[in-house]
Amino acid sequence: MKDFITALDPNYQLDKYHIKNNVAVFYISSKMSEVKCPYCGTLSSKVHSSYEREIQDLPMQNRKVILLVKTRKMFCSNCKCEKKTFSECHPFVENNGKKTRRLVQNILFTSAQLSSVNAAKILKSNSIEVGKSSICSLLKKMPSIVDKSSVKKVCVDDFALRKRFSYGTVMVDLESHKIINLIPTRNTNEVKEWLSKYPNIEVISRDGAQLYANAAERSHPGIT
Template structure:
Protein backbone atom coordinates (compact mmCIF):
# COMPACT_ATOMS: atom_id res chain seq x y z
CA UNK A 1 0.00 0.00 0.00
CA UNK A 2 2.91 2.34 0.71
CA UNK A 3 3.98 2.07 -2.96
CA UNK A 4 0.51 3.21 -4.06
CA UNK A 5 0.68 6.21 -1.70
CA UNK A 6 4.14 7.13 -3.06
CA UNK A 7 2.54 7.39 -6.55
CA UNK A 8 0.28 10.12 -5.18
CA UNK A 9 3.21 11.92 -3.53
CA UNK A 10 6.65 10.60 -2.49
CA UNK A 11 6.39 12.86 0.58
CA UNK A 12 3.62 10.71 2.08
CA UNK A 13 3.77 7.55 4.17
CA UNK A 14 1.03 4.95 4.51
CA UNK A 15 -0.39 4.60 8.04
CA UNK A 16 -3.43 2.32 7.75
CA UNK A 17 -6.53 1.46 5.73
CA UNK A 18 -9.98 -0.01 6.17
CA UNK A 19 -12.71 -1.06 3.78
CA UNK A 20 -16.16 0.37 4.41
CA UNK A 21 -18.81 -0.79 1.94
CA UNK A 22 -17.61 0.12 -1.57
CA UNK A 23 -14.91 2.51 -0.31
CA UNK A 24 -11.34 2.02 0.88
CA UNK A 25 -10.33 4.62 3.48
CA UNK A 26 -6.57 5.16 3.56
CA UNK A 27 -4.79 7.16 6.25
CA UNK A 28 -1.49 8.84 5.33
CA UNK A 29 1.02 11.22 6.91
CA UNK A 30 3.73 13.49 5.52
CA UNK A 31 7.34 12.38 5.82
CA UNK A 32 8.92 15.72 4.88
CA UNK A 33 11.58 16.97 7.28
CA UNK A 34 10.98 20.60 6.31
CA UNK A 35 7.99 22.39 4.84
CA UNK A 36 8.24 25.64 2.87
CA UNK A 37 6.08 28.57 4.00
CA UNK A 38 3.77 29.45 1.08
CA UNK A 39 3.83 33.13 2.09
CA UNK A 40 7.58 33.83 2.29
CA UNK A 41 9.29 30.70 0.92
CA UNK A 42 11.25 30.10 4.14
CA UNK A 43 11.64 26.42 5.18
CA UNK A 44 10.42 25.32 8.60
CA UNK A 45 10.69 22.12 10.63
CA UNK A 46 8.85 23.50 13.67
CA UNK A 47 5.45 21.79 14.01
CA UNK A 48 2.51 23.68 15.48
CA UNK A 49 -0.17 20.96 15.34
CA UNK A 50 -1.71 18.18 13.25
CA UNK A 51 -5.25 17.95 11.92
CA UNK A 52 -7.04 15.42 9.73
CA UNK A 53 -8.07 16.37 6.23
CA UNK A 54 -10.06 13.98 4.04
CA UNK A 55 -10.64 13.91 0.29
CA UNK A 56 -11.67 11.57 -2.51
CA UNK A 57 -9.12 10.17 -4.97
CA UNK A 58 -9.13 7.81 -7.95
CA UNK A 59 -10.49 4.31 -7.28
CA UNK A 60 -8.23 1.53 -6.03
CA UNK A 61 -8.89 -2.04 -7.23
CA UNK A 62 -12.39 -1.03 -8.35
CA UNK A 63 -13.28 0.59 -5.04
CA UNK A 64 -13.90 4.28 -4.37
CA UNK A 65 -11.11 5.77 -2.30
CA UNK A 66 -11.12 8.30 0.49
CA UNK A 67 -7.78 9.50 1.83
CA UNK A 68 -7.38 10.85 5.32
CA UNK A 69 -4.29 13.04 5.46
CA UNK A 70 -2.81 13.91 8.82
CA UNK A 71 -1.90 17.43 7.76
CA UNK A 72 0.60 19.47 9.73
CA UNK A 73 0.32 23.08 10.66
CA UNK A 74 3.77 24.64 10.95
CA UNK A 75 5.32 27.71 12.55
CA UNK A 76 7.03 30.07 10.13
CA UNK A 77 10.42 30.81 11.66
CA UNK A 78 11.12 33.77 9.37
CA UNK A 79 10.80 36.91 11.55
CA UNK A 80 10.08 38.97 8.42
CA UNK A 81 7.04 36.89 7.41
CA UNK A 82 3.59 38.32 8.10
CA UNK A 83 2.24 34.83 8.97
CA UNK A 84 3.23 32.98 12.14
CA UNK A 85 1.70 29.65 11.08
CA UNK A 86 0.80 27.89 7.84
CA UNK A 87 -0.65 24.55 6.75
CA UNK A 88 1.42 22.07 4.79
CA UNK A 89 0.38 21.98 1.13
CA UNK A 90 0.62 19.28 -1.53
CA UNK A 91 0.72 19.46 -5.32
CA UNK A 92 -1.94 16.75 -5.79
CA UNK A 93 -4.72 18.71 -4.08
CA UNK A 94 -5.69 22.34 -3.73
CA UNK A 95 -6.03 23.80 -0.22
CA UNK A 96 -9.46 22.96 1.26
CA UNK A 97 -10.40 20.79 -1.76
CA UNK A 98 -12.42 17.59 -1.25
CA UNK A 99 -11.20 15.86 -4.42
CA UNK A 100 -7.65 15.27 -5.70
CA UNK A 101 -6.55 16.99 -8.91
CA UNK A 102 -6.35 13.66 -10.73
CA UNK A 103 -9.90 12.74 -9.67
CA UNK A 104 -11.13 16.13 -10.91
CA UNK A 105 -9.48 15.40 -14.28
CA UNK A 106 -11.23 12.00 -14.43
CA UNK A 107 -14.58 13.61 -13.60
CA UNK A 108 -14.16 16.14 -16.41
CA UNK A 109 -13.03 13.42 -18.86
CA UNK A 110 -16.11 11.30 -18.14
CA UNK A 111 -18.40 14.33 -18.27
CA UNK A 112 -17.35 15.75 -21.63
CA UNK A 113 -19.48 13.47 -23.80
CA UNK A 114 -22.55 12.78 -21.67
CA UNK A 115 -25.04 14.83 -19.69
CA UNK A 116 -24.11 15.80 -16.13
CA UNK A 117 -26.83 13.47 -14.81
CA UNK A 118 -25.47 10.50 -16.80
CA UNK A 119 -21.90 11.40 -15.81
CA UNK A 120 -22.92 11.48 -12.15
CA UNK A 121 -24.46 8.00 -12.46
CA UNK A 122 -21.36 6.63 -14.23
CA UNK A 123 -18.99 8.15 -11.66
CA UNK A 124 -21.00 6.98 -8.64
CA UNK A 125 -20.66 3.41 -9.91
CA UNK A 126 -17.16 2.67 -8.60
CA UNK A 127 -15.27 5.92 -9.22
CA UNK A 128 -16.38 8.67 -6.82
CA UNK A 129 -19.40 10.21 -5.15
CA UNK A 130 -20.11 13.29 -7.25
CA UNK A 131 -23.33 15.12 -8.01
CA UNK A 132 -24.45 16.71 -11.26
CA UNK A 133 -24.06 20.26 -9.89
CA UNK A 134 -20.39 19.55 -9.06
CA UNK A 135 -19.88 18.30 -12.60
CA UNK A 136 -21.52 21.42 -14.08
CA UNK A 137 -19.36 23.68 -11.90
CA UNK A 138 -16.16 21.86 -12.92
CA UNK A 139 -17.04 22.12 -16.60
CA UNK A 140 -17.85 25.84 -16.24
CA UNK A 141 -14.50 26.49 -14.51
CA UNK A 142 -12.63 24.52 -17.14
CA UNK A 143 -14.23 26.29 -20.12
CA UNK A 144 -14.74 29.82 -18.81
CA UNK A 145 -12.38 32.18 -20.66
CA UNK A 146 -9.97 34.06 -18.41
CA UNK A 147 -10.79 37.69 -18.33
Protein backbone atom coordinates in the same frame (compact mmCIF):
# COMPACT_ATOMS: atom_id res chain seq x y z
CA MET B 1 -1.24 -0.39 -1.39
CA LYS B 2 2.00 1.54 -0.90
CA ASP B 3 2.44 1.82 -4.69
CA PHE B 4 -0.98 3.48 -4.92
CA ILE B 5 0.19 6.23 -2.53
CA THR B 6 3.63 6.50 -4.13
CA ALA B 7 1.94 7.10 -7.50
CA LEU B 8 -0.01 9.91 -5.86
CA ASP B 9 3.21 11.54 -4.61
CA PRO B 10 6.55 9.83 -3.83
CA ASN B 11 7.07 12.13 -0.82
CA TYR B 12 4.08 10.63 0.98
CA GLN B 13 3.81 7.40 2.92
CA LEU B 14 1.02 5.03 3.86
CA ASP B 15 0.72 4.84 7.64
CA LYS B 16 -2.23 2.46 7.84
CA TYR B 17 -5.47 1.59 6.08
CA HIS B 18 -8.75 -0.21 6.59
CA ILE B 19 -11.66 -1.34 4.41
CA LYS B 20 -15.24 -1.06 5.62
CA ASN B 21 -18.57 -1.13 3.78
CA ASN B 22 -16.86 -1.12 0.37
CA VAL B 23 -14.84 1.99 1.24
CA ALA B 24 -11.04 1.91 1.47
CA VAL B 25 -9.60 4.47 3.91
CA PHE B 26 -5.90 5.30 3.68
CA TYR B 27 -4.09 7.24 6.38
CA ILE B 28 -1.15 9.01 4.77
CA SER B 29 1.44 11.62 5.71
CA SER B 30 4.34 13.53 4.21
CA LYS B 31 7.87 12.20 4.64
CA MET B 32 9.31 15.71 4.38
CA SER B 33 10.75 17.10 7.62
CA GLU B 34 10.43 20.70 6.45
CA VAL B 35 7.41 22.50 5.01
CA LYS B 36 7.50 25.65 2.86
CA CYS B 37 5.45 28.62 4.03
CA PRO B 38 3.00 29.50 1.22
CA TYR B 39 3.18 33.18 2.13
CA CYS B 40 6.92 33.87 2.16
CA GLY B 41 8.52 30.65 0.89
CA THR B 42 10.62 30.02 4.04
CA LEU B 43 11.15 26.38 5.06
CA SER B 44 10.07 25.45 8.57
CA SER B 45 10.37 22.34 10.74
CA LYS B 46 8.55 23.78 13.77
CA VAL B 47 5.21 22.00 14.20
CA HIS B 48 2.38 23.84 15.94
CA SER B 49 -0.22 21.04 15.71
CA SER B 50 -1.74 18.63 13.22
CA TYR B 51 -5.12 17.52 11.91
CA GLU B 52 -6.55 15.22 9.24
CA ARG B 53 -7.96 16.30 5.87
CA GLU B 54 -10.48 13.97 4.24
CA ILE B 55 -9.91 13.78 0.49
CA GLN B 56 -11.55 11.52 -2.09
CA ASP B 57 -9.20 9.77 -4.51
CA LEU B 58 -9.47 7.45 -7.50
CA PRO B 59 -11.40 4.25 -6.70
CA MET B 60 -9.55 0.99 -6.22
CA GLN B 61 -11.01 -2.44 -7.08
CA ASN B 62 -14.52 -0.93 -7.33
CA ARG B 63 -14.19 0.60 -3.87
CA LYS B 64 -14.50 4.27 -3.03
CA VAL B 65 -11.17 5.58 -1.72
CA ILE B 66 -10.84 8.14 1.04
CA LEU B 67 -7.47 9.62 2.01
CA LEU B 68 -7.10 10.87 5.57
CA VAL B 69 -4.08 13.12 5.11
CA LYS B 70 -2.13 14.19 8.19
CA THR B 71 -1.78 17.94 7.79
CA ARG B 72 0.66 19.86 9.93
CA LYS B 73 0.10 23.40 11.12
CA MET B 74 3.54 25.01 11.22
CA PHE B 75 5.21 28.01 12.81
CA CYS B 76 6.81 30.21 10.16
CA SER B 77 10.54 30.68 10.79
CA ASN B 78 10.59 34.07 9.08
CA CYS B 79 9.96 36.76 11.68
CA LYS B 80 9.11 39.23 8.89
CA CYS B 81 6.38 37.01 7.41
CA GLU B 82 2.82 38.35 7.66
CA LYS B 83 1.66 34.98 9.05
CA LYS B 84 2.91 33.42 12.28
CA THR B 85 1.50 29.98 11.43
CA PHE B 86 0.39 28.20 8.25
CA SER B 87 -1.10 24.88 7.20
CA GLU B 88 0.82 22.34 5.18
CA CYS B 89 -0.12 22.29 1.48
CA HIS B 90 -0.37 18.98 -0.37
CA PRO B 91 0.68 19.02 -4.06
CA PHE B 92 -1.92 16.45 -5.13
CA VAL B 93 -4.96 18.51 -4.09
CA GLU B 94 -6.12 22.13 -4.25
CA ASN B 95 -5.74 24.04 -0.99
CA ASN B 96 -9.44 23.78 -0.15
CA GLY B 97 -10.17 20.82 -2.39
CA LYS B 98 -11.90 17.62 -1.34
CA LYS B 99 -10.79 15.57 -4.36
CA THR B 100 -7.28 14.75 -5.58
CA ARG B 101 -6.12 16.33 -8.83
CA ARG B 102 -6.01 12.93 -10.53
CA LEU B 103 -9.61 12.24 -9.51
CA VAL B 104 -10.71 15.67 -10.79
CA GLN B 105 -9.01 14.92 -14.13
CA ASN B 106 -10.92 11.63 -14.32
CA ILE B 107 -14.22 13.40 -13.58
CA LEU B 108 -13.54 16.11 -16.17
CA PHE B 109 -12.58 13.59 -18.86
CA THR B 110 -15.80 11.64 -18.32
CA SER B 111 -18.00 14.72 -17.98
CA ALA B 112 -16.65 16.41 -21.11
CA GLN B 113 -18.03 13.53 -23.18
CA LEU B 114 -21.51 13.42 -21.58
CA SER B 115 -24.19 15.53 -19.95
CA SER B 116 -23.53 16.24 -16.28
CA VAL B 117 -26.47 14.04 -15.24
CA ASN B 118 -25.27 10.99 -17.20
CA ALA B 119 -21.67 11.62 -16.14
CA ALA B 120 -22.70 11.62 -12.47
CA LYS B 121 -24.50 8.29 -12.96
CA ILE B 122 -21.51 6.67 -14.68
CA LEU B 123 -19.04 8.00 -12.13
CA LYS B 124 -21.24 6.75 -9.27
CA SER B 125 -21.27 3.28 -10.83
CA ASN B 126 -17.46 3.45 -10.72
CA SER B 127 -17.46 4.31 -6.99
CA ILE B 128 -16.84 8.03 -7.53
CA GLU B 129 -19.23 10.26 -5.62
CA VAL B 130 -19.85 13.57 -7.38
CA GLY B 131 -23.10 15.43 -8.04
CA LYS B 132 -24.40 17.23 -11.11
CA SER B 133 -23.77 20.69 -9.60
CA SER B 134 -20.21 19.75 -8.60
CA ILE B 135 -19.48 18.56 -12.14
CA CYS B 136 -20.80 21.84 -13.54
CA SER B 137 -18.59 23.80 -11.13
CA LEU B 138 -15.51 21.81 -12.18
CA LEU B 139 -16.27 22.17 -15.87
CA LYS B 140 -16.74 25.91 -15.50
CA LYS B 141 -13.14 26.19 -14.28
CA MET B 142 -11.82 24.51 -17.42
CA PRO B 143 -10.39 26.88 -20.04
CA SER B 144 -12.60 26.55 -23.10
CA ILE B 145 -13.06 28.48 -26.33
CA VAL B 146 -16.40 27.98 -28.06
CA ASP B 147 -17.22 29.33 -31.51
CA LYS B 148 -20.66 30.78 -30.69
CA SER B 149 -21.64 30.91 -34.38
CA SER B 150 -21.21 27.13 -34.70
CA VAL B 151 -23.67 26.26 -31.92
CA LYS B 152 -27.02 25.19 -33.44
CA LYS B 153 -28.77 22.66 -31.21
CA VAL B 154 -28.71 23.05 -27.44
CA CYS B 155 -30.31 21.79 -24.26
CA VAL B 156 -30.96 24.28 -21.46
CA ASP B 157 -31.42 23.03 -17.91
CA ASP B 158 -31.00 24.25 -14.36
CA PHE B 159 -28.66 22.99 -11.64
CA ALA B 160 -28.38 23.71 -7.94
CA LEU B 161 -25.72 26.12 -6.75
CA ARG B 162 -27.12 25.73 -3.25
CA LYS B 163 -29.91 23.16 -3.09
CA ARG B 164 -33.35 24.68 -2.46
CA PHE B 165 -31.87 28.19 -2.31
CA SER B 166 -30.08 29.20 -5.53
CA TYR B 167 -29.83 27.79 -9.04
CA GLY B 168 -27.88 28.29 -12.23
CA THR B 169 -28.45 27.41 -15.88
CA VAL B 170 -26.33 25.10 -18.02
CA MET B 171 -26.22 24.92 -21.84
CA VAL B 172 -25.28 21.61 -23.46
CA ASP B 173 -24.53 21.11 -27.18
CA LEU B 174 -26.93 18.40 -28.37
CA GLU B 175 -24.57 17.40 -31.18
CA SER B 176 -21.31 17.06 -29.22
CA HIS B 177 -22.99 16.36 -25.83
CA LYS B 178 -20.55 18.77 -24.21
CA ILE B 179 -21.27 21.61 -21.83
CA ILE B 180 -20.94 24.93 -23.67
CA ASN B 181 -21.46 27.39 -20.88
CA LEU B 182 -23.03 28.02 -17.47
CA ILE B 183 -24.47 31.08 -15.75
CA PRO B 184 -25.29 31.45 -12.03
CA THR B 185 -28.96 32.36 -12.57
CA ARG B 186 -32.21 31.20 -14.15
CA ASN B 187 -33.73 34.66 -14.43
CA THR B 188 -35.68 34.95 -17.71
CA ASN B 189 -34.07 38.19 -18.87
CA GLU B 190 -30.53 37.04 -18.10
CA VAL B 191 -31.07 33.67 -19.77
CA LYS B 192 -32.53 35.47 -22.79
CA GLU B 193 -29.47 37.75 -23.06
CA TRP B 194 -27.21 34.72 -22.65
CA LEU B 195 -28.95 32.75 -25.44
CA SER B 196 -28.85 35.81 -27.72
CA LYS B 197 -25.06 35.58 -27.81
CA TYR B 198 -25.43 32.37 -29.87
CA PRO B 199 -26.93 33.74 -33.13
CA ASN B 200 -27.33 30.50 -35.09
CA ILE B 201 -29.24 28.36 -32.61
CA GLU B 202 -31.94 26.36 -34.40
CA VAL B 203 -33.16 24.05 -31.61
CA ILE B 204 -33.48 24.69 -27.86
CA SER B 205 -34.44 21.64 -25.82
CA ARG B 206 -35.67 22.55 -22.34
CA ASP B 207 -37.79 21.32 -19.45
CA GLY B 208 -41.34 22.52 -18.90
CA ALA B 209 -40.33 25.62 -16.96
CA GLN B 210 -42.07 28.67 -18.42
CA LEU B 211 -39.05 30.88 -17.77
CA TYR B 212 -36.93 28.89 -20.25
CA ALA B 213 -39.76 28.85 -22.80
CA ASN B 214 -40.03 32.65 -22.52
CA ALA B 215 -36.25 33.14 -22.75
CA ALA B 216 -36.03 30.89 -25.82
CA GLU B 217 -38.90 32.65 -27.62
CA ARG B 218 -37.54 36.12 -26.88
CA SER B 219 -33.95 35.34 -27.87
CA HIS B 220 -34.73 33.22 -30.97
CA PRO B 221 -38.36 33.78 -32.07
CA GLY B 222 -39.96 30.92 -33.94
CA ILE B 223 -37.35 28.22 -33.25
CA THR B 224 -38.38 24.73 -32.18
